[in-house]
Amino acid sequence: KAEKEAPGSTEKKTCKKNQRIRGEVRQGGNRMKNILLRLRELKDDMSSTIACIAQYISDNPEEASRMTARQLANATFSSPSSVVRFCRAAGFEGYKEFRQQLMIELVTLKNDDTTENTSIPANASMGDIIRRVTQRNIQCLVNTQYLLDENTLSECVDLIEKSEKILLFGIGASLCVARDAYLEFLRVNKLCISNDDWHSQLLQAKNSGKNDLAIIFSYSGQTVEMIECIKELKNNGTKVVVVTRLASSPAEKMADYVLNIAAIEPVFRSGAASSRLAQLDVLDILYESYIS
Numbered sequence: 001k002a003e004k005e006a007p008g009s010t011e012k013k014t015c016k017k018n019q020r021i022r023g024e025v026r027q028g029g030n031r032m033k034n035i036l037l038r039l040r041e042l043k044d045d046m047s048s049t050i051a052c053i054a055q056y057i058s059d060n061p062e063e064a065s066r067m068t069a070r071q072l073a074n075a076t077f078s079s080p081s082s083v084v085r086f087c088r089a090a091g092f093e094g095y096k097e098f099r100q101q102l103m104i105e106l107v108t109l110k111n112d113d114t115t116e117n118t119s120i121p122a123n124a125s126m127g128d129i130i131r132r133v134t135q136r137n138i139q140c141l142v143n144t145q146y147l148l149d150e151n152t153l154s155e156c157v158d159l160i161e162k163s164e165k166i167l168l169f170g171i172g173a174s175l176c177v178a179r180d181a182y183l184e185f186l187r188v189n190k191l192c193i194s195n196d197d198w199h200s201q202l203l204q205a206k207n208s209g210k211n212d213l214a215i216i217f218s219y220s221g222q223t224v225e226m227i228e229c230i231k232e233l234k235n236n237g238t239k240v241v242v243v244t245r246l247a248s249s250p251a252e253k254m255a256d257y258v259l260n261i262a263a264i265e266p267v268f269r270s271g272a273a274s275s276r277l278a279q280l281d282v283l284d285i286l287y288e289s290y291i292s
Contacts, residue, residue, distance in 0.1 A: 035098075035105050036061060037143055037262065038090065038246065045248040046089060052076050053086045057102070065103045070079045072080035072182050112130050119161070141281055142264030147246055148282070153205040156241050156257055157289045163213035166192035167238070174217035177243075181215065184287045194282040198225045203231035216242045219261070219275040221249025243282050245275070259286075 039054045046054060056076045057064040064072060071082045072095075076083075083095055092098040120132050160166065166185060170178035175196060182194035195201050202225075208214060214233045218226045221244040230251060233240050242255035245263040252258050261278035 001189050001264050007148075011044060014237075028154075029074055035102050037146060037245070046086075049078050049082050050086045050089055053078060053083060054090075061102065063108055063249075065099060065100075065106055107261050123134075137274050137277050141263050144260075144278045146246070147260040147262060148285070152257055152259065153285065153289065156286060157257065159213045159241070159257075160190070160286065160290050161271055162211075164211040164214075165180070165213040166190065166193065167204055167208055167212055168192060168194040168217075169205070169214060169226060169229050171198060171223050172216035173276050174219060174279065177217045177283060178215075180280060181217075181283050181287075183291075184283070189292055201229055203230065205229040205238075206236075208233050208236045208238040210237040212238050214240045216220070216240060216251060216255070218242065218244050218251050221245065221247065221251035224252075226251060227254070243279050 012061055036058060039058050045049070053072065053076045056072075067075065069080045073080045073083050082289055085183055087093075087095050087098040090098060092101070120129055124132070166181075167179040168181050170176075178194050179196075181254075182192055185192045195204055205214070205228075214229075216226055216230060221242065227250050230240055230242075231254070234254060239257070240255045241257045241259065242251045243259045243261065246260040259282050261275065261282060
């Protein structure tokens, strides 16, 4: 029995550590008000059986909240053990905790389907465009609020305070956020470096040190240029913070700390609007925390 429990115990500790670093630990009054949001964004990275359970709960949250683990297993043509694995994959100790938090969310939040990307029709009126864009941006900021973990943010602020200099990285729309970060930290005389050209950013990464802090802005987490920069940063022992959408990606896996924003836009999109606002929101939180 001891031999069987030991591996599970180690796996459990590793899982908890990964959740803390990736900003998935549930905190006090904000405990998992974003369960349904997480399920919608993580189900593509789960196994088929667990993804089926996640899909069923997303489609039938009220009904699922009243089910036992066995009833949920029967409804999804799975097994109670699969339901438990699903709960752990979602960041919970077991089904009891998951069910309790799901019930709390259903009471405190409406199941808002506006988190799904909906394009604005070509014949939309000006009033309709104003309403849709504004609502989409608001929802993206609200969802991002639920995804951010206080402990992870506090650790990132500590790294900013202790670092000799901040190295900022971003391509395309994310570069605009990196530029804004440069201006904000410049106001309080915090040494930081930002380069518009990717080759300059790569040299910046190659010349980084252990006492520096790198902040990578990448909505997809898949940008080849940013991945190359992260590799160089990791080779030099530089701590890496990545601001990206809540989804499995190369950048997310390589980072020391991940600050998630809501995935309200597709990876390949006509314009980075809501995602840019969400990144700026995370930046403002880091900055205000640093100067306070």
